[in-house]
Amino acid sequence: MGKPTHLTDADIAEFGRELDAIRDEQMSDIGERDAGYIHKVLRTQRSSEVAGRALLMAGILPPAWLAGTALLSLSKILENMEIGHNVMHGQWDWMNDPALDSGTYEWDNTCPSSQWKHSHNYVHHTFTNIVDLDRDVGYGILRMAEDQPWKKRFLLQPLTAAVLAAWFQWGVALHDLEIERIGKDKSLKEAAALLPPIWGKVRKQLLKDYILFPALAGPMAPFVLTGNYSANLTRNLWTFLIIFCGHFTDEVEMFDEAEAIDETRGQWYLRQLLGSSNLTGSVPFHILSGHLSYQIEHHLFPDMPSHRYRDIAPRVQAICERYGINYNTGPLTKQFGGVVKRILRMSLPHRRKRNTLAEQPFADLPVYAEAA
């Protein structure tokens, strides 16, 4: 469908006001129901972790190992996706509960929360899908947009992506080092200063999952160790899947810096919307995705309590339809198919015609090409 070049500045301003109205309405209604929801998620996460770790202690019995690993995976997924990621966005700060405070929350991940809040909340959410500014576009190791120059190593990127999927939390942990900028506009010293907090976090995570819990299990140590490893692997694969479907489906739009200069609120909303894609599915699926299956709504309103994305999504979609804006959504199979397609397509030195929201010479406008 492409970028909506038919919209005037006034249209975009009005579109922004409609989204603001949804935001104001939702945020003024926050209260008991939201608190009840997150408390239920917290209880589920913590009890499934306790139960999972207990079952793994009896992991010599295959059903206990399977159930234990499944429960621990569930707990780790809930903690990172629906709790950690969203708490760090400040979605629950209004509760004034120190245990859910975006300033102090530390998640069950090798990436320190402080670095995550910089690379994700600030860099990614502010400069969403702007090539060269949003480092989530390929994480500095994959080519995900036409505007990223092709290099030979990208021929191997289907393999790189598979390795990243299996080791996703480690990619996240090293993300804020911004390795590709070192020696350019970031000094080695600046990057090195980020290492001690990463190591501090990594050490604690490894100690817990791979030394202390196995040691506590005594003769059952191998079962606990493999269970913990499997739970971490499951979460890595799951988060990779969800996150890539959020921004790298085939139809998702990429932007250049010129398009984001002096952006109005409405234009910012529009870029967030065009740069994100949703997943359809059941309520448990949405919760397990941390409601990132509503990536569009999340990017419009990153600090709104996540479960509300489900309520507002039909209205956001209706607004998009009225303005003729592509609301990118579909089931996991379709959207992940699009991701695979993009990874494969971008691995080759192909360059399709640019499609931009910024003012351009008349001949470059893609409207006519599309109309034909």
Next chain:
Amino acid sequence: MKPLVRKVLSSSLVGALASPLSVDDYLSLIDRRLSLAEPRGRITSVVRQTADSVTLVIEPNDNWAGHRPGQHVLLGVDLNGARHSRCFSLVSAPQDPLLEITVKRNGDGRVSNFLVDQARRGQLVYLSPAEGDFYPQTSAPAKALLVSAGSGITPVMSLLREWIASGHLGDVVFLHYARRRCDMIYADELQVMAEQHPSLQVSTVFTAENGRRIDSQTMDIEVPDLAERETWLCGPLDFMDAAEALIAPRSEHALHREQFAATRREAAHGQGSVHFLNSDIAASGENGSLLEVAEGAGLTPPYGCRMGICHACKCRVAEGSVRDLRTNTVREVRDTDIQLCIHAAAGDVAVQL
């Protein structure tokens, strides 16, 4: 919690197993009052002494480290999903294992209204350690004057209870001011105390029932030996100022005031000023968002998107009135984290920066 259980749960091993969450996060699966360090409590009794007050008895968990008479506690409750905390004087004597507070309805005060209307047995409350220096002594004075008005009676009751319980009640004159007889909290208990202890002389004045407001004549008649008395004073700000002006010149002993949480200085109207507490810088609040005001004052608070998205600039406001630049709504905040980039001063604001 049994000491051994506490010792095990507080160990660095258990801490490492729970990491990055805390042991408390898991204890709350059993009971949200359980915690390794935080004082929390459960309401065990709710009595409404008057139409616009409620007396709560709270059973604290074993992190409660006790209190001295006249101290107050920051009590937090979850109101419509969000934690709100307010200061209340402890009425209970330190010997009492249960804590007692009395809450009077306070205008639009959300916490006081909620407690007066809806407090119920079994409810969880969050507590701070006891604070305050209203009663710095370790032994009771031989001669004392207690003066209170309205709910200012609560810290004074704590002193009396302590002196009676420890058998050290000296010669005490107690002047209390309430609007009407039916508004007075602790009236029955005070009457019993006065009957049982001849050295305690209680005078209550009901100002809305033709009672005489505090003046020099009151002092001359009720406390002719004021010069020999140490004074404890608690009530609304105006009342305390008036009483202090009468007492201070007449007494040779110390005068202790308990400032009430509710008697804050009025927020300045219109354009306010911003006080950065940690760096002790004051600046005019006129120039843009609090983030811009801070930067204009030479401070370098962390920031990110500068548009309310990333929460990198979140900072604690100790007290003040702020305007949300997105909705243009003004609200009073106290010990609250706000995003500096999308709030401006709407009155005097004290920021912890």
